[in-house]
Amino acid sequence: MLTRRFFDRPFLTVAQDLIGCTLDWGGCGGRIVEVEAYGVEGDDACHTAHRPSSREFVRTQPPGTAYVYLNYGMYWLLNVLARDGIILFRAVEPVMGISLMQQRRGRESLRDLCSGPGKLGRALALEKAHHGIDLTRGQFQARIGGVDIAAGPRIGISKAMELPWRFADLKSPFLSVRI
DNA sequence: GTGCCGATGTAG
DNA sequence: TACATCGGCACG
Numbered sequence A: 001m002l003t004r005r006f007f008d009r010p011f012l013t014v015a016q017d018l019i020g021c022t023l024d025w026g027g028c029g030g031r032i033v034e035v036e037a038y039g040v041e042g043d044d045a046c047h048t049a050h051r052p053s054s055r056e057f058v059r060t061q062p063p064g065t066a067y068v069y070l071n072y073g074m075y076w077l078l079n080v081l082a083r084d085g086i087i088l089f090r091a092v093e094p095v096m097g098i099s100l101m102q103q104r105r106g107r108e109s110l111r112d113l114c115s116g117p118g119k120l121g122r123a124l125a126l127e128k129a130h131h132g133i134d135l136t137r138g139q140f141q142a143r144i145g146g147v148d149i150a151a152g153p154r155i156g157i158s159k160a161m162e163l164p165w166r167f168a169d170l171k172s173p174f175l176s177v178r179i
Numbered sequence B: 001g002t003g004c005c006g007a008t009g010t011a012g
Numbered sequence C: 001t002a003c004a005t006c007g008g009c010a011c012g
Helices: A011-018 A052-060 A098-105 A117-123
Strands: A022-025 A028-039 A066-071 A075-081 A085-096 A149-152 A166-169
Touching (some): A011 A028, A011 A085, A075 A117, A085 A098, A085 A117, A085 A166, A098 A117
Antiparallel strands (some): A028 A085, A066 A075
16 A cells, blocks of 8 residues: 555656556556656646645645646546645556446446546546545555556646656556557 | 547636 | 647548
């Protein structure tokens, strides 16, 4: 189980170490294959750069806390706080609770279930109430075995595009976009 | 495969 | 007004 100590480290380290770990969201989820890292300081693409409410949240909440918000008015995105950054979960290889996730997504294809942050939120039935919950209560299991991690530019942003802070399992067929 | 576009809520 | 998106459609 990933503890608060795991998340209370430099955010780029936490982000890469999350690849290959398991996410268990009430019996649904699987293997984390893609994340993005956002820096609380000096990252113009991070919410904290332009949103006072976000700065207040990261200032008052401990590492390992869920940071959940509504994107484009229709998709809840799952993030977790690290010591000095926010990690966005972008893709998971479905392993558990598959039939329920298929039902929530209205799709059968495993490759289409959680291959994007919006899809993942839908598959997990993520909602506003999850913002601020403690994610160090068994939702994450440590990586077993090795993984080849690739880094690349973050997806869908218009600022700080030069930062290669998207991390993914190079060999996974369950990514939102090939790296 | 590529590209366009509408749906949809809200912080600032 | 700008989004840390997605699915459906047209086109080739």
